[in-house]
Every structure is written in C-alpha cells, then in structure tokens.
Amino acid sequence: MQCQTVLAGTECVFWSKKGCVAEGGSCQNVIEMCEGCDHIVDGTIGPVCVKAPAPAKKWSAGLCNFATHRKVEVKISEVKVNPIKASKRAGR
Numbered sequence: 001m002q003c004q005t006v007l008a009g010t011e012c013v014f015w016s017k018k019g020c021v022a023e024g025g026s027c028q029n030v031i032e033m034c035e036g037c038d039h040i041v042d043g044t045i046g047p048v049c050v051k052a053p054a055p056a057k058k059w060s061a062g063l064c065n066f067a068t069h070r071k072v073e074v075k076i077s078e079v080k081v082n083p084i085k086a087s088k089r090a091g092r
C-alpha cells in the first residue's frame with residue numbers, strides 16, 4: 001500500500017490498513033553510517049531509507065546488507081579452503 005505519512009504516495013510494504021506497522025509506527029531517520037547510500041530519500045521527517053524503516057537496526061550487527069556505498073571486503077588469505085574440495089575442483 002502507499003505510505004500516507006513520511007513518504008506519502010510511495011509504495012511501502014510496511015503500510016497497512018491500520019497505518020504504518022514499522023517499529024514505532026513510522027520510519028526513522030538514517031544514521032551517520034548511511035551517508036553516501038543511494039537508498040536515502042527525503043521524507044517529511046528528514047532523510048530516510050527506502051529499504052529499511054529502522055536504519056540503526058540494519059547496522060547493529062555490522063554492515064547493512066542493502067548499503068550501496070560500502071561492501072564487505074574479503075581478504076583471500078583469510079578464506080579457509082578445504083584442501084580435499086580444492087583438490088577435487090582442480091581436477092575438473
């Protein structure tokens with residue numbers, strides 16, 4: 001349904017017949033870690049995220065999985081390789 005408050009007229013999965021069902025009954029503003037992300041839009045309460053109603057929660061366990069400006073860096077040397085499986089792959 002379409003949001004009627006923060007992003008009026010925008011399709012939102014959190015808007016229901018009872019209103020906004022996101023935690024706290026509304027979107028929350030983006031946090032400092034979100035700066036530079038393509039998912040930030042201006043709402044009636046200021047900058048909000050179109051992907052997540054509670055940006056702080058998206059960052060509580062580390063990197064936000066929707067973030068467009070930051071990616072997980074994996075160091076190859078830290079990746080553990082099962083030598084038996086690697087041997088089988090090399091044989092193909």
Ligand code: SF4
Pocket residue numbers: 030031033034037038039040048049050051052054055056058064065066067068
């Ligand atoms: S997608 Fe993640 S990083 Fe981007 S604005 Fe939303 S919460 Fe912030």
